[in-house]
Amino acid sequence: MSKQMNTTEQVRRSLKKRHRQEQRFILMGKLAVLSGFLFLAFLLADITIKAWPAFQQTWIQLDVAFDPQTLGVEAAADEAALKKGNYRGVLKKSLSAIFPDVSARRDKKALLKLISSGAEYQIRDTLLAAPEMLGTTQQMWVLADDDVDSFIKEPKLRELPQDDRRIKDNQVAWLAQLSEQGRIESQWNWAFLTSGDSREPEQAGIAGALRGTMLTILVVLAMSFPLGLAAAVYLEEFAPQNRWTDLIEINVNNLAAVPSIVFGLLGLAVFISFFGVPRSAPLVGGMVLTLMTLPTIIIASRASLKSVPPSIRDAALALGASKVQTVFQHVVPLAMPGILTGTIIGMAQALGETAPLLMIGMVAFIVDIPQGITDSATVLPVQIYLWADSPERAFMAKTSAAIIVLLLFLVTMNLLAVVLRKRFERKW
Amino acid sequence: MNQVAEAPDIHQVIKETVGSPFTDKPKISTRNVDVFYDDKQAIFDVSLDIGNHEVIALIGPSGCGKSTYLRCLNRMNDTIQSCRVTGEFRLDEEDIYARGMDPVLLRARIGMVFQKPNPFPKSIYDNVAYGPKLHGLAGNRAELDEIVVSSLQKAGLYEEVKDRLNASGTGLSGGQQQRLCIARTIAVSPEVILMDEPASALDPIATATIEELIDELRQNYTIVIVTHSMQQAARVSQRTAYFHLGKLVEVGDTNQIFTNPQHQLTENYITGRFG
Numbered sequence: 001m002s003k004q005m006n007t008t009e010q011v012r013r014s015l016k017k018r019h020r021q022e023q024r025f026i027l028m029g030k031l032a033v034l035s036g037f038l039f040l041a042f043l044l045a046d047i048t049i050k051a052w053p054a055f056q057q058t059w060i061q062l063d064v065a066f067d068p069q070t071l072g073v074e075a076a077a078d079e080a081a082l083k084k085g086n087y088r089g090v091l092k093k094s095l096s097a098i099f100p101d102v103s104a105r106r107d108k109k110a111l112l113k114l115i116s117s118g119a120e121y122q123i124r125d126t127l128l129a130a131p132e133m134l135g136t137t138q139q140m141w142v143l144a145d146d147d148v149d150s151f152i153k154e155p156k157l158r159e160l161p162q163d164d165r166r167i168k169d170n171q172v173a174w175l176a177q178l179s180e181q182g183r184i185e186s187q188w189n190w191a192f193l194t195s196g197d198s199r200e201p202e203q204a205g206i207a208g209a210l211r212g213t214m215l216t217i218l219v220v221l222a223m224s225f226p227l228g229l230a231a232a233v234y235l236e237e238f239a240p241q242n243r244w245t246d247l248i249e250i251n252v253n254n255l256a257a258v259p260s261i262v263f264g265l266l267g268l269a270v271f272i273s274f275f276g277v278p279r280s281a282p283l284v285g286g287m288v289l290t291l292m293t294l295p296t297i298i299i300a301s302r303a304s305l306k307s308v309p310p311s312i313r314d315a316a317l318a319l320g321a322s323k324v325q326t327v328f329q330h331v332v333p334l335a336m337p338g339i340l341t342g343t344i345i346g347m348a349q350a351l352g353e354t355a356p357l358l359m360i361g362m363v364a365f366i367v368d369i370p371q372g373i374t375d376s377a378t379v380l381p382v383q384i385y386l387w388a389d390s391p392e393r394a395f396m397a398k399t400s401a402a403i404i405v406l407l408l409f410l411v412t413m414n415l416l417a418v419v420l421r422k423r424f425e426r427k428w
Numbered sequence: 429m430n431q432v433a434e435a436p437d438i439h440q441v442i443k444e445t446v447g448s449p450f451t452d453k454p455k456i457s458t459r460n461v462d463v464f465y466d467d468k469q470a471i472f473d474v475s476l477d478i479g480n481h482e483v484i485a486l487i488g489p490s491g492c493g494k495s496t497y498l499r500c501l502n503r504m505n506d507t508i509q510s511c512r513v514t515g516e517f518r519l520d521e522e523d524i525y526a527r528g529m530d531p532v533l534l535r536a537r538i539g540m541v542f543q544k545p546n547p548f549p550k551s552i553y554d555n556v557a558y559g560p561k562l563h564g565l566a567g568n569r570a571e572l573d574e575i576v577v578s579s580l581q582k583a584g585l586y587e588e589v590k591d592r593l594n595a596s597g598t599g600l601s602g603g604q605q606q607r608l609c610i611a612r613t614i615a616v617s618p619e620v621i622l623m624d625e626p627a628s629a630l631d632p633i634a635t636a637t638i639e640e641l642i643d644e645l646r647q648n649y650t651i652v653i654v655t656h657s658m659q660q661a662a663r664v665s666q667r668t669a670y671f672h673l674g675k676l677v678e679v680g681d682t683n684q685i686f687t688n689p690q691h692q693l694t695e696n697y698i699t700g701r702f703g
Contacts, residue, residue: 241509311546315609318504318540319559319616320532330548 051400057189058144087120116143146201146394201394212377219286228297256295264359280361293346300342304335344417447680461515485661488671539618545605547597559616583611603634
């Protein structure tokens with residue numbers, strides 16, 4: 001009896017300590033989760049705030065006089081002649097019309113610098129689209145230079161001493177005048193989503209990289225899903241269990257851990273140098289990323305196939321289904337949610353990959369939006385890397401904006417994974 | 429399997445099968461069957477005939493090889509890489525393990541019901557229709573419907589599920605699932621049905637239903653049933669075979685085995701001294 005009391009007493013004494021332990025652990029767990037969330041929230045908030053300016057673009061309104069004389073063309077010029085016109089001269093005249101008292105050469109140059117170097121092509125394209133404007137004066141909004149754009153968006157730049165500013169005091173005064181006349185406006189920057197890369201931040205867009213990423217991912221999907229699925233199904237369901245399959249399994253697992261830049265080198269040596277696949281193209285990028293994604297897909301698919309209960313295989317076989325029928329009518333459909341999840345994870349990995357693509361030339365500066373998988377292209381992460389490396393202030397916002405586009409792309413893919421999973425999921 | 433190696437004297441105790449392992453005009457006949465898993469022998473020199481339209485029960489303690497023997501009959505052991513089977517197996521005088529015998533054809537003739545109900549995660553209809561579709565047994569949808577309905581009726585499940593043939597097969601109760609598996613098996617019209625402890629995962633009421641069903645099925649099919657329950661063997665079978673450590677100890681009419689066993693080991697087992 002007394003011994004029993006003792007046990008109770010001892011357990012009771014240790015209880016407090018045990019409960020404390022449990023509470024400590026729960027607290028630590030909560031802290032871990034909370035800090036994770038905080039970091040994520042901080043990251044997202046920081047990127048969003050930094051990216052916001054990139055989605056706004058400053059425009060300046062000019063009264064553009066398409067005067068044949070200034071353009072240096074005939075009054076009834078054809079398209080070819082119109083293309084060669086002196087549009088910079090037209091711009092200069094429009095600016096002089098607003099600021100008639102600016103006369104010194106240097107000042108005029110500084111004045112022209114307020115608008116984007118792309119503005120002359122913009123007004124040229126407008127005229128080419130509507131040649132009847134020749135000889136008339138049009139009110140037009142043209143892109144402001146990126147320095148102007150940054151200066152207007154970031155008030156703190158105004159407080160810097162003149163020597164540290166890209167926008168000098170005289171330009172500040174002109175901008176103030178333009179603003180008073182209502183000739184400065186901030187608009188939603190559609191160009192960011194619809195145009196290709198550019199050396200000029202105000203003209204640079206994400207569309208090229210976005211299309212490049214899509215094409216690359218399509219190549220990866222088209223190659224890695226069938227290859228990975230076939231390899232996984234064969235290894236899991238058909239291959240005999242012997243030393244060779246063990247060796248293959250070990251190697252597949254090891255491949256998943258190979259640094260991605262090595263795959264880039266391999267792609268350069270094999271796909272480009274040996275097979276002559278065009279470099280910088282989504283095709284070769286997709287092929288390299290396929291190499292990288294395959295192990296992930298194979299491992300995930302095998303795990304998923306393995307988790308299908310053997311009783312289902314027995315059931316089908318015992319009814320007289322052949323091995324292939326058993327596998328493709330029962331096992332693979334049941335494993336599909338896991339296989340798809342593995343595939344999407346692999347694709348998401350490939351989506352964020354930069355290093356191997358640097359090796360195969362996808363880091364080149366490419367303005368045109370790629371139209372096919374053999375066109376030169378770049379992808380979102382490489383574009384981010386390129387912009388982060390550029391000195392112009394406005395590229396800072398573009399970098400963050402590109403990150404947001406990349407993240408949105410990723411989220412979309414993950415949502416797709418969830419939807420597909422839900423659709424294929426079956427209970428047994 | 430370890431027990432076999434550690435108890436060499438068992439080979440002295442069981443020199444040959446007692447009773448009447450052979451019958452006239454057997455549906456399946458097996459002679460001198462040895463089964464190995466890698467180097468370990470699981471079945472030693474078993475010879476047994478299975479008669480037409482009889483229910484034969486295979487009983488014995490766990491690990492005695494009765495399930496292994498059962499799975500040899502429709503070559504389900506082919507799927508186990510380490511398993512090696514020797515001996516003679518004949519289904520109506522046809523060699524089951526002959527080179528020319530396709531396991532697909534064999535399994536269409538010898539169906540199997542497993543220990544754990546394993547319906548496909550599909551509708552009740554699709555579960556039953558799968559086999560006939562696979563072998564092209566139905567020419568059109570109407571014929572298929574008929575096969576499905578009659579199979580479900582034979583399995584005694586039709587009345588319970590006729591309103592929800594499109595509901596998932598996995599949503600049924602355990603006993604219903606097992607009857608669905610039996611319906612699925614007979615939809616292919618096999619000649620023999622192998623049952624590997626078909627009622628071991630079921631409650632007594634579901635078990636009773638299954639046992640009644642087995643008794644009815646005997647009219648059309650030959651049934652080999654592995655069971656742990658001696659009462660069940662006594663209730664459903666005409667002949668009983670007792671396995672012990674991979675050897676076939678005794679075969680005889682079920683009545684005789686349970687009332688007057690010839691071998692000491694059989695007597696020990698059915699009187700509950702071990703097993």
